[in-house]
Amino acid sequence: MRIVVAHNRYREAQPSGENTIVDAEIAQLSAAGVEVLPFLRSSDEIPAMSKPAKALLPISPIWAPKAQHDLDRLLTEHRPDVLHLHNPYPLLSPWVVRTAHKRGVPVVQTVHNYRQVCSSGLYFRDGVICQDCRGRALGVPAIVHRCYRGSRAQSALMATTLAVHRPTWKSVDRYIALTTAVADHLRDYGIPDERIVVKPNAVPDPGTPAPPGDGFLFMGRLSPEKGLDLLLNAWRRHPVGSLGPLRIAGDGELRPLAEAAAADRPDVVYLGQLDRPGVRAALAGSAVVLATSTWHDVLPTVIIEALASGRPVLGTALGGIPYLVGADDPREPAGTGPAEVATAAPGDGHVSLPRGVQRGEAGWVVAPDPEALAAALPVARAGAATLAPAARTRYERTFHPDVVTKRLIDIYADVAGSRR
Incomplete structure (x- = not known):
């Protein structure tokens, strides 16, 4: 089985559990005999970009042309069974879903946050839970409250991205919800049950536990x-x-x-x-x-x-x-x-x-x-x-990684079989 794993890495200066999970998942899949083709970008690349490339950054969450070109070439050359997407922002964009589908490759996405709806991805603002953008065609409250990076302009861009790509997200072949709560979030967004599976992340086995400590x-x-x-x-x-x-x-x-x-x-x-x-x-x-x-x-x-x-x-x-x-x-x-x-x-x-x-x-x-x-x-x-x-x-x-990796491979096989 051949899988493309697509992920925009978060900045190393901002420790990310998501980066760690993606790295571990790639290693676990490779150890299980899956051929993994990483398609990775990193937000740490942004400062070193050329001026023309930086000029295109404002539109990259909606459409990142270089990423689409590179992905299309990868898909054409290697003909993978599935594309597995994690974080698309800002250098990949959700457009990778459309690029994969254009080449007949089904898409699985692991949902690590609530960014189908919420510009910050957290459902959290000013110290309290906030779901003001649920059910809206355009997340105007996110713009008003500068929810994305504390900027009204960047919040407007992200809210627009979420509105533009609503059909894109609705076309994903299978969503991996990390918990039952994420599955509920996806159903609320309009994803049917048959395209949602619950599969948590794994962490390496530390071995036999030590006797309980105190406190x-x-x-x-x-x-x-x-x-x-x-x-x-x-x-x-x-x-x-x-x-x-x-x-x-x-x-x-x-x-x-x-x-x-x-x-x-x-x-x-x-x-x-x-x-x-x-x-x-x-x-x-x-x-x-x-x-x-x-x-x-x-x-x-x-x-x-x-x-x-x-x-x-x-x-x-x-x-x-x-x-x-x-x-x-x-x-x-x-x-x-x-x-x-x-x-x-x-x-x-x-x-x-x-x-x-x-x-x-x-x-x-x-x-x-x-x-x-x-x-x-x-x-x-x-x-x-x-x-x-x-x-x-x-x-x-x-x-346990053995349990979770087997579950993930089964998801790939089911999606690839259904697509064929």
Whole structure:
């Protein structure tokens, strides 16, 4: 099987989980015997472009002529079975779908964000969830609020791109939704069920998990939508030391908030930006991983890393987080009592849950509210040891590279067969 993987890489100065996933997926496919033809561009190329090329940049999200020429030549020469598209902006443009179809090549796209509808791709603006552009032919609110790169002109260009390419997106042969929440987003956009499959990303197997550590780990980009402020608000509602340590790893605009919390309380530790050995050590030293996003986070890779390391997750009930921890089809109903701290014997994973706390296969989800999160923290600490084996099992069954790569190859085969 021969597959073209098309992706516009994000700038290296802005760490991107999407870049990492695409690189890993190419390696996993190649190891499985698939012939992969990477068709990659990088936003880091822009500063070195010639003046004529830079002059065409404003229209490249709508139509990138050089990319279409190069792709057409690649398709003609190698006659691949499928083109697999990830991010098309700004140097590829959605027009690659039309170029592939012109050559009779079916297209699969992995949906990493909400940019079929939302110019920023996040459904998040000014610190809160925003879906003002849903159902609109043209995303005027995105232009008014400068949602794309803080620029009204660039927001107008992106909103126009989304409007122009609505028929393009409707022509994609198969969409890969990373979670059930993304599948719902695509249905809302008008994509029929038969063209949507749910297939998450994978992370490499770190091996047999270490015994559970103590306390909690928050790891990720320190930006408002990741919910660090929400977490610290909830954490401060408990006496110092009562929950064990809270470790915060990562960097970003909210770094001063993490540093101030660590200076204020001895049970908060700021680890900074970690390399891979540092990530493994932080996971090994903790009992529960936190994913307290305040936006509809599509697929936080940190959760899959936690499950691979046998660490259950406490997250907000937004985006793909319930799916990842197995709480979109919960094993236990949400608590019905008052939002107060539950008591439990150590290691008891079946405690009486506070209102709004929902237990899934490999963790818990809760409303993005400080009081609800504060009530869930001791529940997660008490149940961490019980859910640790289930966390690893969920990884092996759903997110292991062997499982995910086989699923992806099956999708390619089905799409290629249907197209023929």
